[in-house]
Amino acid sequence: MEFxxxxxxxxxxxxxxxxxxxxxxxxxxxADKEDILFxxxxxxxELLTNAIKHAGKGGTxxxxxxxxxxxxxxxxxxxMPLYLVNTRNNTTKADGELNxxxxxxxFLNSLYAIWESENNIRFASEEGSLNDFLPVEQVMExxxxxxxxxxxxxxxxxxxxxxxxxxxxxxINF
Amino acid sequence: MxxxxxxxxxxxxxxxxxxxxxxxNSDAFKAELVKLLDEHQKILILDLQELKYVDSAFLGALVxxxxxxxxxxxxxxxxxxxxxxxxxxxxxxxDKVFKIYNYAEEASFAVNKM
Numbered sequence: 611m612e613f614x615x616x617x618x619x620x621x622x623x624x625x626x627x628x629x630x631x632x633x634x635x636x637x638x639x640x641a642d643k644e645d646i647l648f649x650x651x652x653x654x655x656e657l658l659t660n661a662i663k664h665a666g667k668g669g670t671x672x673x674x675x676x677x678x679x680x681x682x683x684x685x686x687x688x689x690m691p692l693y694l695v696n697t698r699n700n701t702t703k704a705d706g707e708l709n710x711x712x713x714x715x716x717f718l719n720s721l722y723a724i725w726e727s728e729n730n731i732r733f734a735s736e737e738g739s740l741n742d743f744l745p746v747e748q749v750m751e752x753x754x755x756x757x758x759x760x761x762x763x764x765x766x767x768x769x770x771x772x773x774x775x776x777x778x779x780x781x782i783n784f
Numbered sequence: 785m786x787x788x789x790x791x792x793x794x795x796x797x798x799x800x801x802x803x804x805x806x807x808x809n810s811d812a813f814k815a816e817l818v819k820l821l822d823e824h825q826k827i828l829i830l831d832l833q834e835l836k837y838v839d840s841a842f843l844g845a846l847v848x849x850x851x852x853x854x855x856x857x858x859x860x861x862x863x864x865x866x867x868x869x870x871x872x873x874x875x876x877x878x879d880k881v882f883k884i885y886n887y888a889e890e891a892s893f894a895v896n897k898m
Contacts, residue, residue, distance in 0.1 A: 619808035623837055648868050652875070659807050659839045718877040737877065746854050746881050751847050753840040753876050760875050 613672040615658060617665050617687075622658050629654050629674060636676050641784035646681070649761040653780050656754045657685045660778070665689035678784070680763075685778040691729075691769045692776065698725045710734075716750050721759065729769040733759040785809065786816050786830070790888075795827040795861075795895045796820065797888050800835055805842035814845035817860070821853050827895050828853065831888040833864030843878065850881065859883070863891040 611632045615625050633650050637643050654672075661670040665687035673684040698709065709725035715738065722734045735756055750756075759765050764781040790797040798820060805813060820828055846860070853860045863885040865873070873879050885891035 619806065622806060622808075622839075623804055626837070648871060651868065652872055655806075655837070655839050659841060662807055718880055740880060746847075747851050749847055749851070749878075749881055751844040753843050756876055757840055757872070 611674045613674070615661055615670040615672060617661050617667070617670055619662050622655075622662065625658055626651065626654050629672065633674065633676070633681065637681075638678050638784055646782060646784070649782055650681070650683070653683060653758050653761050653782075656758050657683065657778060657780070660754060661685065661687060661689075665776075680784060681782045683780045683782075685776075687776050688774050689776060691774075692731075692767055694723050694731055694767075695729050695769045698728065714750050714752070714756075716748050717745065718749060719756055721756050726766070729771065731767045733765045733767070735759045785813055786820065788820070789831070790892070791824070792826075792892065792896075794898075795829050795892060796824050797829045797831060797892060799831045799833075799888075803834055804837045805835055806837065806839040807841040810839075810841040810845040813842065814849050817845075817849040818852055821849075821856060821858055821860075825856065825858065827859045827861060829861045829863060829888055829891045829895065831864045832862060832869070833866075835869060836866065838869055838872065843873070843876070847878065847881070861885065861891045861895065863888045 613629055630647065630650060634647065637646050666689040668688045670685060670687040675682045711723050712720060713723050714721045717738045717740060719738055720736045724732045724734060726732050733755055758780060762780045763783045766779045768777045785800060785802050786798040787801055788796055789799050802809065850860045861883045864887060865884065885894060
């Protein structure tokens with residue numbers, strides 16, 4: 611299924627409902643339909659919000675593919691690249707893994723970017739350790755990438771320097 | 785966006801009247817929350833039962849407002865959340881920083897016992 615979004619906030623909910631409607635009838639019977647729809651709802655909402663914020667006037671293309679094992683949502687635009695582009699550091703290590711960088715953290719969550727290759731990033735998250743004292747002032751206020759990472763089985767971003775194209779790809783296993 | 789339906793000695797209950805809270809209105813929503821906290825200087829119980837769609841921008845505005853409330857030695861308490869919005873809040877563990885109740889009455893009872 612393909613869908614073109616005009617990057618206007620007025621069309622956010624109708625675009626979300628349209629794409630969810632297309633997904634609903636095609637979820638295989640063995641999958642947890644309620645769970646899949648919840649995850650799709652929050653993921654597509656965040657991808658639409660990202661488009662409104664960053665994709666500019668060129669419009670955003672959505673491509674949703676499903677088979678018996680998985681659902682893949684791809685969002686493509688030619689807006690500004692993600693701030694992580696060109697920030698790869700080959701010497702950075704976290705938890706012993708090369709090319710992995712902590713991009714945000716508080717006592718609730720940690721979010722990592724993992725460079726699969728140049729300008730091809732996979733996101734990962736971990737739950738933080740809670741203490742008795744909760745320093746609310748340290749809680750982060752930007753949740754878009756975290757929400758998609760937590761809701762999906764795989765979330766990647768790629769930037770094509772030649773075509774100036776951003777591709778967000780989200781995978782949900784059934 | 786927020787209508788005050790009860791003004792008690794320790795708290796106020798604000799009904800959120802919008803159904804969609806996202807990037808387009810999150811700044812205005814936060815400004816309204818800050819104004820209510822400044823004017824009333826009481827714990828704010830938000831009744832969110834009308835809310836059907838939220839995004840990360842709205843959640844960011846809520847967290848930012850909670851920080852402001854805490855700086856005033858106050859609090860923002862959430863109630864009436866739809867299941868999927870409550871699940872979203874749990875997904876990113878904001879249920880560890882917000883007090884959440886099923887109904888505004890339940891929240892007001894808890895606030896009175898504090």
